[in-house]
Structure formats: C-alpha cells, structure tokens
Amino acid sequence: MEGPVVIFAETRNGKLRNVSFEVATAGKKIANNLGKELIAIIIENNENTLSHSLGIYGVDKIINARNPLLESYSTDGYAKTLSEIVEKINPSLILMSASAMGRDLAPRLAARLNVELISDCVKLDLNNGNIEVKRPIFAGKAFITIRSNSRIKFITLRPKVFTAEIFDENKKAELEEYNIDFSGYKFKSKVKEILQEKEGKVDLTEADIIVSGGRGMKGPDNYKIIEELADVLNGVVGASRAAVDAGWRPHSDQVGQTGKVVSPTLYIACGISGAIQHLAGMSSSKWIVAINKDPEAPIFKVANYGIVGDLFEVVPALTEELKNIMKD
Amino acid sequence: MKIAVCIKQVPDTETRVQIDSEKNWIKESNVTFVLNPYDEFAVEEALKIKEKNGGEVILVCLGPERSISAIRTGLAMGADRAIHIKENRILNGLSVAKALAEILKGMNCDLILLGKQAVDDDNMQVGPMLAELMNLPSITVVTKLEIADSKVLAEREIEGGLEIVEAELPAVITAQKGLNEPRYPSLRGIMMAKKKPVEEVELQIPDSEIEILNMEYPEPRPEGKIVGEGPDAVKELVRLLKEEAKII
Numbered sequence: 001m002e003g004p005v006v007i008f009a010e011t012r013n014g015k016l017r018n019v020s021f022e023v024a025t026a027g028k029k030i031a032n033n034l035g036k037e038l039i040a041i042i043i044e045n046n047e048n049t050l051s052h053s054l055g056i057y058g059v060d061k062i063i064n065a066r067n068p069l070l071e072s073y074s075t076d077g078y079a080k081t082l083s084e085i086v087e088k089i090n091p092s093l094i095l096m097s098a099s100a101m102g103r104d105l106a107p108r109l110a111a112r113l114n115v116e117l118i119s120d121c122v123k124l125d126l127n128n129g130n131i132e133v134k135r136p137i138f139a140g141k142a143f144i145t146i147r148s149n150s151r152i153k154f155i156t157l158r159p160k161v162f163t164a165e166i167f168d169e170n171k172k173a174e175l176e177e178y179n180i181d182f183s184g185y186k187f188k189s190k191v192k193e194i195l196q197e198k199e200g201k202v203d204l205t206e207a208d209i210i211v212s213g214g215r216g217m218k219g220p221d222n223y224k225i226i227e228e229l230a231d232v233l234n235g236v237v238g239a240s241r242a243a244v245d246a247g248w249r250p251h252s253d254q255v256g257q258t259g260k261v262v263s264p265t266l267y268i269a270c271g272i273s274g275a276i277q278h279l280a281g282m283s284s285s286k287w288i289v290a291i292n293k294d295p296e297a298p299i300f301k302v303a304n305y306g307i308v309g310d311l312f313e314v315v316p317a318l319t320e321e322l323k324n325i326m327k328d
Numbered sequence: 329m330k331i332a333v334c335i336k337q338v339p340d341t342e343t344r345v346q347i348d349s350e351k352n353w354i355k356e357s358n359v360t361f362v363l364n365p366y367d368e369f370a371v372e373e374a375l376k377i378k379e380k381n382g383g384e385v386i387l388v389c390l391g392p393e394r395s396i397s398a399i400r401t402g403l404a405m406g407a408d409r410a411i412h413i414k415e416n417r418i419l420n421g422l423s424v425a426k427a428l429a430e431i432l433k434g435m436n437c438d439l440i441l442l443g444k445q446a447v448d449d450d451n452m453q454v455g456p457m458l459a460e461l462m463n464l465p466s467i468t469v470v471t472k473l474e475i476a477d478s479k480v481l482a483e484r485e486i487e488g489g490l491e492i493v494e495a496e497l498p499a500v501i502t503a504q505k506g507l508n509e510p511r512y513p514s515l516r517g518i519m520m521a522k523k524k525p526v527e528e529v530e531l532q533i534p535d536s537e538i539e540i541l542n543m544e545y546p547e548p549r550p551e552g553k554i555v556g557e558g559p560d561a562v563k564e565l566v567r568l569l570k571e572e573a574k575i576i
Contacts, residue, residue, distance in 0.1 A: 073491070075456065075466055100486035104468045107421060107453040111460035116422050116537045119451050132541060137449050141345040142354065145542040188465035189495035192481075196489040203487035209575075233576070244505075251471070251506035252485060257341045257447055258365050258505060266575050277341040283546060287573045289565065295554070302549050304573070305565055309558035317559035321566050322576065 001129055003152075005031040006091040008082060009042040009054060009062075010101055016042075016050055018206070019097035021057050021164035023157055026124055027095045028058030028167055033126050036092065039063060040173070041085055043070050043078060051175045058167030061174045063089075069182050073101065076188040079108040081180050086113060091152060093131065098156035106156050115150035122161045131155070139257035139280035159206055160263055202236050204255065209235030209266045212255055212282075213243060216271020216292065216311055220248040225312070226270060229319045232326065238262070240272045256281035270311045274299030291315060329383035329475075331374040332437040333407065334428055334458070335367040337391050337398035338448040345545075352540040353418055363398040366443025368405075368510035369503035373473060374441050375406045376508065381475075384408050386435070390427055392416045396526070403521035404513030410526045420536035421453030427533045428454065429461040437498060439480075444469045444502040455502035465495035471506040 007027045009020040024040065031038040040059045042050065044066070051062050065081045082105075086094065094109075096102045098120045110117035122143070123134035131153050134145045148154070204210060211230040213223055223237065230237050239249035241256050255262055257277040267285035272278060274290070274297055282288070283302050290303035291314045300306045307314050339345075339359045346355040363371075374385045387402045387410035389395050399410045413427055432440060440459075445452035452468075459466030471490070472483035478497045483490045485504055513521070555561045555568065569576050 075468075076460070079460065100469070100484075103452050104456060104466075104484075107425075108456035108460045108466060110453070111422060111425060111457035114422075116420050117451075117453055117457075118538070119421075119453060136546075137543075138339070138343070138345050138354075139341075139447065139450060140546060141343075142347060143544050143546060144352075144540055145544075147539045147541060149537040149539065188459075189467055189493055189499070191491045192494050193492040194486070194489055195483075195492065201488040206487060251504075254505070266569070266573070275342075276344060280341075283549065287569075287575060288549075288552070289569075300552065300554065303552045304550065305568055306552060306554045307556060307558070307561045307565060308554060309561070313559045314562060317562045318565065321562050325566060325570070325576070 001034055001092040003090045003092040004037040004039050005034070005093045005095070006039050006041060006086065006089060007059070008094070008096040008102070009040045010097060010099060011042065011044055014044070014046050016053060017099065018164065019099050019159050020054070022159065022162040023095050023097050024054060024057035024059055025165045025167070026157055026162045030093060030124065030126065030131070034092070034129070037061065039089060039091070041065060041082060043081060051173045055171040055173035056166050056169055057164065058171065059173045061176065063176050063178050065178045065180050067180045067182055069187065072191045074187045074190045075104055075108050078105050079112050080185065082109050083112040084180060085178060086152070094152060094154045096156050098158050102156050106154065110154050113152060113154070115152045115154050116148045118146060118148055118155045120158045121155050122158050124155070136261070139261050139277070140284055141280050204236055204238055204253070204260045204262050207236040207262070207264050209233045210238045210255070210262060210264045211235050211268045211270065212238035212240065212272060213270045214240035214272030215242040217243060217248065222312070223249065225315045225319070229268070229315055232319050232322045233266070235266070240278050241275070269299050269303070270315055272299055273297045274302065329377060329381045329438045330386070330436065331377060331383060331439045331441065332386050332388055332432055332435060333367070333370050333374045333402065334440065334442045334454065335371065335387050335389045335398060335402055336364045336446045337361050337389070337395040338364045338446050341365065341447060347543050347545065351543045353543065361394060361397060363401040364443050364446045366445060366447070366503055366505070369505060369507045370441040370443050371402045371405050371407060372508045372510040373503060377439065377475060386411065388428060388431055389413065390415050390424055399526055400521045401513060403524045404517040405511055406517060409524055411529055412526055413529050413531055415533060417535070419533065420538040421451045421457055423533055423536045425454050425457035425461055427531050428458050430531060431529065432458070433462060439498060440464070440500045442500070442502045444504050455500055459500035462500070464498055464500050466500045467493045467495055468502040469504045470501050471504050473501060473507065
C-alpha cells in the first residue's frame with residue numbers, strides 16, 4: 001500500500017455534510033495505521049473556510065478544486081475533476097460516502113480510473129496491510145467480506161454507520177488550491193435545480209429516529225398520528241412497501257429491500273407485520289419498538305420492545321406520554 | 329428511438345437467504361428468480377417512450393442460463409428482442425459494465441436504461457460505469473423522465489429532496505421506484521415473448537479484481553420482550569426507552 005489515503009469531502013450549499021466527517025474519521029484510522037497522509041479533496045468555489053473543520057477530524061491536507069463551472073453538481077464534471085487530482089496524488093485508498101452524491105459519482109470515477117469499486121461498506125479492517133471490507137448484500141440479509149486487488153482501493157462508506165470523531169481540536173489542515181481546466185470540455189449532465197422537500201428535512205438514511213407505519217394504518221390520513229409521534233421525538237416518518245404501494249405515502253418513505261435500508265438509533269414500527277423484505281431494511285437499527293395488534297407478527301421477533309394492541313390507541317398514548325416527560 | 333434496457337435476474341425479495349458451503353454466495357436451490365424489481369421500472373419506461381415516439385426496445389442481460397426467464401418477462405411486457413450475454417461467474421460492477429459496453433458500443437442506441445441497482449449484490453454501480461466507458465451522460469436514481477428535442481430532463485432523488493438534471497441524448501438513465509407503474513405481462517404478451525428473438529453472446533470477460541473472503545448472516549438481534557398490551561403498556565415502554573435504552 002503506497003500513496004496517501006484520499007477522501008472526497010462532500011458539500012451542499014457551501015457547507016460540509018456530516019457524512020464527510022464520518023469518512024474523514026474512518027480515513028484517519030486507516031492512514032494512521034499505515035503511516036500515511038490523509039488528503040481531502042473538496043470541490044468548493046466560495047472562499048474556503050473549511051480547512052479547520054476538516055483538520056480537527058484528522059485531515060492533513062485539503063485540495064480545493066475550483067472552477068466556476070463546478071458551481072452546481074455534474075456527475076461527469078466531478079468525476080473528471082477527481083480523477084485528474086487522484087492520478088496526480090496516486091493514493092492507495094479512496095474513501096467517499098455512499099450518500100446520494102457518492103453513489104452517483106463513485107462508479108463513474110471508478111470506471112474512469114479503471115479500478116474496482118466497493119460500495120456501501122459497513123466495516124473496514126486492516127489485515128496484514130490489506131484492507132478488508134464488510135458490506136451488506138440482499139439489503140442486509142447477509143454480509144460479505146471482500147478485498148479489492150485493484151491498483152487503488154476505492155470504497156464508499158454507508159452513512160450513519162461510521163461515527164465522526166474529533167481527532168485533534170487544534171489541528172489545521174494545509175490548504176492547496178487546484179484550478180481545474182475545462183476548456184474544450186462539454187459537461188455531459190448538469191444539475192439545473194435542487195428541490196428541497198422541507199427546509200432541514202433529514203433523510204431516512206441519515207435519521208436518528210424513524211417512526212414507520214404499515215398496512216395497519218388503514219389509510220393515508222391516519223399517518224397524522226405517526227407524524228405527531230415523529231415530531232415529538234424529532235424523528236422522520238417511514239413506511240412499509242404495503243403502505244407505499246397503496247399510495248398512502250411517497251415511495252421515498254419506503255423502508256425495505258426495494259426501498260431504503262436504514263439504521264437509526266430508534267425505529268418504531270406501527271402496524272407493520274414485518275415481511276422479510278421490510279425486516280431486511282431495518283434490522284440493523286439499534287433499538288426497535290413494535291406496535292401491532294397481532295402477537296404473532298414477525299416484527300416482534302426483531303423488536304427489543306413490543307406492545308400488542310391497537311395502534312390507534314397506543315400511538316397517541318405514546319405521543320402524550322413522551323410530551324409529558326419531555327416537559328420535565 | 330432505439331432504446332436498450334440492461335436487465336438482471338435476481339432472487340425474489342421474499343427469498344430467505346441461505347449461505348452456501350463455500351461461504352461466497354447463496355444457495356440457489358429453492359430460490360425463485362425474477363426480473364430485478366428496479367429493472368421492471370426501466371423496461372416500463374422504455375416501453376412508454378417507444379409507445380410515444382416509436383422505435384425499438386432491446387433487452388441486454390448478462391447472467392447464467394437461468395436468466396432466460398427474466399428475459400422472457402421483459403419480452404412479455406413488450407420489449408422487441410433481447411441479447412443474452414452468457415456468464416456464470418459472480419462479477420463486480422466494473423466487469424459487468426465493460427461487458428455491457430462492448431455489446432452496446434456498436435448498437436447506436438438513443439437511450440440506455442437500467443434499474444438503479446440489482447437487489448442481490450446491491451452494488452449500484454453499473455449505470456454510471458457503463459456511461460463513463462461509453463462516454464455518455466449518466467443520471468441515476470431517476471423518479472421522473474422527460475424527453476424532448478434530443479434532451480432529457482430527469483428528477484433524481486437526493487437526501488431530503490430532488491435534483492433536476494439535464495443531459496443530451498444518447499444518455500444512460502437508472503430507474504428508481506416511483507418512475508412509473510410497471511405493467512403486468514398480458515397472456516398474449518407471454519405467448520408472443522416465446523417467439524421473440526433472443527441472441528446469445530459469449531464474451532471473454534476478465535475476472536473481477538474483487539475477492540470474496542467470507543459471507544455471513546447478520547448478527548442475531550438480542551431477545552426482545554413484549555412490554556404489555558394496549559395503551560396501558562405505554563408508561564413502561566417509555567421507562568425502558570429512558571432507563572434501559574437511554575435514548576430519550
């Protein structure tokens with residue numbers, strides 16, 4: 001393993017996203033173990049004020065790629081930028097978040113570099129200097145441990161699995177500006193606009209607390225009680241496939257094998273029986289609460305705490321009780 | 329419009345996964361194989377575009393012999409013909425993308441559609457890799473697609489929102505749930521699918537540079553408990569969340 005460890009630090013609206021700190025922390029551990037430098041590549045046109053915030057997570061050097069054309073995200077534009085810098089640095093390892101951007105960008109960059117990509121890593125180990133990666137397959141019904149034999153190991157990390165840890169409060173990363181030249185290059189695709197669902201809305205894959213409703217909700221209007229419970233807990237609303245297929249919730253709310261795989265600290269399943277494809281999507285949650293009227297429902301097998309009962313009685317009671325204790 | 333849809337055959341999402349004795353893949357006996365659910369959205373979108381603009385929908389499938397059932401599903405939905413790249417190994421994204429690119433490079437398609445991921449290896453790599461190898465634009469995880477004047481305008485899902493992305497044709501698009509409602513093959517479609525041409529191709533695809541070292545089941549969850557019945561159990565649940573789980 002020659003060469004430094006490189007991370008891609010993702011930004012949105014001029015701010016570093018939390019996943020960038022997760023990736024920096026994971027990268028620092030490997031870099032330290034191998035005695036390598038940790039370099040972050042960032043694409044940021046504004047005055048860069050981010051060197052300190054990445055430095056404290058252990059980044060030694062930041063390479064800031066600049067070009068007015070990179071103001072909005074372009075898959076091929078970003079891939080071209082990163083591959084140019086990567087080929088100069090010749091790193092042994094590239095880490096990136098398996099965020100929406102990472103999942104779109106990493107494969108394109110991997111193909112450009114002609115190296116294999118390992119997606120969605122949940123555990124990163126060094127074994128005799130070799131990087132071994134554990135990742136879920138079949139939405140988490142099983143896990144494989146794999147190793148890449150490509151010249152550069154390229155791995156994306158599942159959000160929320162690796163914790164961001166401050167390495168040194170006072171560390172400042174060295175900053176290098178890199179002006180990328182796009183003359184004669186035509187961008188293949190370009191983001192025209194970003195529509196934010198709700199200001200500050202947290203995505204299911206990054207949520208700490210999720211309250212999900214399933215077939216037992218009986219209709220779209222009843223999700224009001226789920227939303228109220230989620231609000232009290234500062235959580236996000238999810239849904240089962242049955243609820244999404246019935247048109248009660250948008251597909252972006254779906255948790256499961258054909259929806260999102262989530263691992264929040266707390267997952268509250270209301271009126272969800274626990275079909276295998278749903279369980280695959282949420283079984284890695286730290287704590288699971290199930291509320292269901294059928295005591296035989298498979299969801300109780302994965303739940304830490306279960307309440308057998310009518311969710312239309314239990315959920316509002318739970319919301320009330322939480323409101324009471326939050327007041328104290 | 330000439331549209332290619334890259335498809336894969338995968339175990340049904342209801343499958344209870346059993347790891348094989350070599351610990352590098354699952355046991356395939358007793359597994360029901362289906363057309364990858366995200367590929368159904370891709371096939372449906374291709375058919376809708378063809379119905380509007382005319383043209384041809386060609387399926388390209390890489391996989392072993394048994395993949396023919398997934399190919400027939402796509403043909404029964406309405407695709408015109410298929411190319412089956414015979415391959416028995418489990419390959420990582422880059423090798424698959426290279427094989428598909430080899431086939432697609434000579435086809436001059438206006439649009440290439442794929443599912444955003446296959447629900448077996450969940451790699452989510454092939455679409456953008458294929459686009460890069462073919463020097464085409466890629467837009468992934470698409471929930472809405474508009475095509476006009478050789479341009480595509482797509483909505484793609486990002487955390488807590490949507491991105492509106494523009495690209496020129498030809499382009500590679502990967503489909504997310506919500507893009508459309510895939511049709512069920514009609515009886516007539518199923519009958520016709522049997523007669524539609526499936527060209528079998530063998531390619532010299534190099535091994536993936538990925539080694540599978542181990543495969544295991546998720547760690548079993550700790551034994552849970554039923555706290556109680558009905559709203560009366562709520563107080564105890566909150567106490568446990570506060571004192572035992574320490575999350576509120």
